[in-house]
Amino acid sequence: MKLHHRRILLAATALGGFAAAPAMGQSVAQGSANDIIVTAQRIEQRLQDVPISVTVFNQDQIDNNAVSNIKDLAQYTPGLQVNNRYGADSTNFSIRGFTQEQRTTATVGVYFADVVAPRGSGASFGGDGAGPGALFDLQNVQVLKGPQGTLFGRNSTGGAVLLVPKKPTDVLEGYVEGTAGDYDLLGVQAVLNIPLADTFKVRLGGEHKERDGYLRNIGNLGDGRYGSKGMGNLDYWTFRASVVADLTPDLENYTVATYTKSKSNGTIPKILDAYAGVLSSGIPFGDMADAQYQREAAYGPWTVSNRLPDSQSTIEQWQIINKLTWQASDNITVKNILSYGEFRGKTNLDLFGTYFLRPDVPYGTETSGSQVTGFAFTHINPYTRLTNAQSTFVGELQVQGVSDSGRLNWQVGAYSEISDPLGKSGVQTATFSACNDIDAYDCSFQILPDYIAPGVNGYFSFGSINGQLSKTKFEDYAVYGQASYDITDQLKFTAGLRYTWDKQTTDVQQLRPRLAQGIYFCGSPIGVSNTSGTTVTATTPFPISTIYNGCHDIQSKKSKAPTWLVGLDYKPMEDLLIYAKWTRGYRQGGLSIFSPDTTQPYDKEKVDTYELGLKASWRGVVPGSFNISGFYNDFTNQQLLLGVQDLLPNYDEDGNLLPVAPPSASIVNSGSSTLQGFEAELNLRPFDGMRLGVAYGYLKTKIKELVAPTFAPGSPYDTVTLPNVGDPIPNAQPHKLTVSAAYTLPLPESVGDITLGGTWIYTGKFRSVADGCPTAxxxxxxxxxxxxxxxxxxxxxxxxxxxxxxxGMPVDAALFVTNVTKEVVILNINENTARGFRSGLLGEPRMWGVRLKYRFGQ
Structure with a gap:
């Protein structure tokens, strides 16, 4: 890192109020909701005193429900949804319908120990802190719903997920835990806390988990790079070291270092429906999809066909966080936060799950990728061997204060985030191609004469191979302030203002050969950027590094905006809070790298959120808590991923007709939408040992207005596919309900505490993508x-x-079963009716495991 990247200030204070957490088979804590402490406003507060809708999970809840990836938390959290189209290692979040389109910045920030997770490079999904290995030895996980841009580092429109690790304590303690189960599940976890001195404490921990994949691959080309373990397997290591040093009675230094490495064969979609007889470009895709559908149906629902012998999803991430806290006086606290982290990822995945055999190759006899085609797959670029490679430096200075009377609480600060590329990263994407070796562009699919369509020349390869390399730099700076004033003992007024400056700079190199013509093009997709096309002879075979070097396109995009919060809190009694607030949220503009117009800029989006909430808790005969919040989001200039097509003829400078550009997609700002709904959570303890929890979220989204984008000069594209005004926003779940119960048997202390728990999760149907064929x-x-x-x-x-x-021993045992009824859960849809099929990712089937933990120390 350069020296000027280190000199950073950040003042962050978070606004927040939390709805009570669902039970997840265990109570949120052993006490009532009044006992739960959260840090949603960057200071420790009672859950019920924070005016934000928040769901909280403690470590027991995470363990008892076998949550091994952060994506699994979405099952239990109304309003929270994940997109894991690129596997569990590359998950991004959506809260209240604010989804992240491919290669845009995250709508939900993930924070570990108060620091945003390292970014990915943008070449593919990855980074932003949603990988495996982060969910052990935590104080809690807090899901903050709604824009949090005033006090949290990176601006986002959806919300934030806070992972709060356990700090070192002043007692010698620790544990060792082992896990085993079906699908060859094996795991080990250990933590050791050592107080080396009264002023110097250390906490060390690590976890390893592996499990065979839940998706049975019946393709004959192998499961992927990591052996015959099935698709969707787990195999990760993670380590953490924390140190607290009390330098003086008023000065604390807290350092956390983490390292995670995960490798798997990845997950791919499954054919859900096939429509025999459907033709596309004269090719009977429907028949080929139906043949695959019938093969997979014979082996049960969790069956797929993998056509990439080197399929993989791999990440390696490390991060060091240092927080220096100075109690400057009884009324003023100063915090300086510095962090540096690196993220690297590799992704080779089929995106549609299609496995179309060459007609003259009987199923089970295929031995080469050149015998199997499909719609699209993404693959590591041979010139980088990484699809993500990015470093992230964060600096933050917080100053927090309280008046002598205690009525005024304030925070001010500044923030900086510098994310630099670790060299080049990139992918190669093949569309409608069968590839034996994509690195060497050995891609074709010769078919029998009765399958030949006009102009195809005997090959089912539409010549669509994209080679893409990029280096992306993000720069983000902000200053802010926020204050709360107790007008009376019951009424509080809060106001906050933040101003943010963001910039993205990208150097993109694209190479798009057309295999049938022996021609390559710089840029996307047919020579828009640099050259109109150059013929490749036998003496200059693909790939050629000098061709890439001549295909640079460097662009940058700046955006800036104020964000704010204005709110009122009213507490008519100690355990009742009523709040109202208006929040402005903002997400930076950027560059849609690898989009049709090379590096296409898109603008910032913004949202005005209006929220009313009530939080109540009580003791008495049936103690419990009830939290409810209603919200309305006015969302404008939203960043949408829209399909684009080349339907009109294009000519070069000599008047020659250019080849038709294949369909593609691009990020554009278009129109406005509304997102409204409510979330309610109830926790009860009806009698001794019994705990009940109910959580429900309702979301209604509607596209109010759409504006068709204009295409850049020279673009081959002329038609854009827009969703319909009045349609819901894709991937917004309208209904989610969780019901949890846990009962601790009344047994003597010498026996121990035996608790039976369960959670039922209902997710209503929702739109994943627009219907491709709404009418005939x-x-x-x-x-x-x-x-x-x-x-x-x-x-x-x-x-x-x-x-x-x-x-009566310091030993804990557990048995867990997930998806008891073997529900087939579809996570998303690839809608291809016009080409004869639909596919989608599947959630996990029934799984079980046992866990044994030995605790030592105090």
Whole structure:
């Protein structure tokens, strides 16, 4: 890192109020909601005193429900959803319908120990802190709903997820834990806390977990790079070291270092429906999809066909965080936070799950990728061997204060985030191609004469291979301030203002050969950027590094905006809070690298959020808590991923007709939408040992206005596919309900505590993508297929049995079963009715495991 990247100030204070957490088979804590401490406003507060809708999970809840990836938390959190189209290692979040389109910045920030997670490079999904290995030895996980841009580092429109690790303590303690289960599940976890002195404490921990994949691959080319473990397997190591040094009675230095490495074969979609007889460009895709569908159906629902022998999803990430806290006086606290981290990822995945055999190759006899084609797959670029490679430096200075009377609380500060590329990263994407070796552009699919379409020349390869390299730099700076004033003992007024400056700079190199013509093009997709096309002879075979070096396109995009919060809190009694607030949220503009117009800039988006909430807790005969919040979001200039096509002829400078550009997609700002709904959470302890929890979230989204984008000069594209005004926003779940119960048996202390728990999760149907063929008259559609872009509803039941202090010993045992009823859960949809099929990612089937933990020390 350069020296000027280190000199950073950040003042962050977080606004927040939390709705009570669902039970997840265990109570949120052993006490009531009044006992839960959160840091949603960057200071420690009671959950019920914070005016933000928040869901909280403690470590027991995470363990008892076998949550091994942060994506699994979305099951239990109304309003929280994940997109894991690129596997569990590359998950990004959506809160209240604010989804992240491919290669845009995150709508939900993930923070570990108060620091935002390292970015990915943008070449593919990855980074932003949603990988495996982060969910052990935590104080809690806090899901903050709604814009948090005033006090948290990186601006976002959806919300924030806070991972709060346990700090070193002043006692010698620790534990060792082992886990085993079906799918060859094996795991080990250990933590050791050592107080080396009264002023110097250390906490060390690590975890390793591996499990075979839940997706059975029946393709004959192998599961992927990491052996015959199935698709969707787990295999990760993670380590953490924390040190607290009290330099003086008023000066604390807290350092956390983490390292994670995960490797798996990745997950791919499954063919959900096939439509025999459907043709596309004269090719009977429907028949080929139907043949695959019938093969997979014979082996059960969790069956896929993998056509990439080197399929993989791999990440390596490390981060060092240092927080220096100075108690300057009884009324003023100063915090300086510095962090540096690196993220590297590798992704080779089929994006549609299609496995179309060459007609003259019987199923089970295929031995080469050149015998199997599909719609699209993404692959590591041979010139970088990384699809993500990025470093992130964060600096923050917070100054927090309180008046002598205690009525005024304030925070001010400044923030800086510098994310530099670690060299080049990139992918190669093949569309409609069968590849034996994509690195050498050995891609073709010769088919029998009765399958040949006009102009195809005997090959089912539309010549669409993209080679892409990029280096991306992000620079983000902000200053802010926020204050709360107690007008009376019951009424509080809060106001905050933040101003942010963001910049993205990208150097993109794209190479798009057309295999049939022996021509390559710089830029995307047919020579827009640098050259109109150059013929490649036998003496200059693909790939050629000098061709890449001549295909640079360097652009930058700046955006800036104020964000704010204005709110009122009213507490008519100690355990009742009523709040109202208006929050402005903002997400930076950027560059849609690898989009049709090379590096296409898109602008910032903004949202005005209006929220009313009530938080109540009580003791008495049936103690409990009830939290509810209603919200309305006015969302404008939203960043949408829209399909684009080349339907009109294009000519070069000599008047020669250029080849038709294949369909693509680009990020554009278009129109406005509304997102409104409510979330309610109830926790009860009806009698001794019994704990109940119910959480429900309702979300209604609607596209109010759409503005068709204009294409850049020279772009081959002339037609954009827009969603319909009045449609819901894709990937916004309208209904989610969780019901949890846990009962601790009344047994003597010498036996230990035995608790039976369970959680039922209902997710209503939602739209994943627009229907490709809403009517039979839609151009290119063989028939009407309304609702094809909808994900069906699902019901999932998880059960657990926990025996703590077995026989009075410091030993805990647990048995857990997830998805007890073997519900087939569809996570998203690839809608391709016009080409004869639909596919989608599947959630996990029923799984079980046992866990044994030995605790030592105090």
């Amino acid at each position: 008259t839609t151009p290119g559609c063989p028939f009407a297929n309304p609702g094809a872009g909808m994900v069906p509803s699902s019901n999932v039941l998880n059960l657990n049995l926990n025996w703590n202090n077995v026989g």
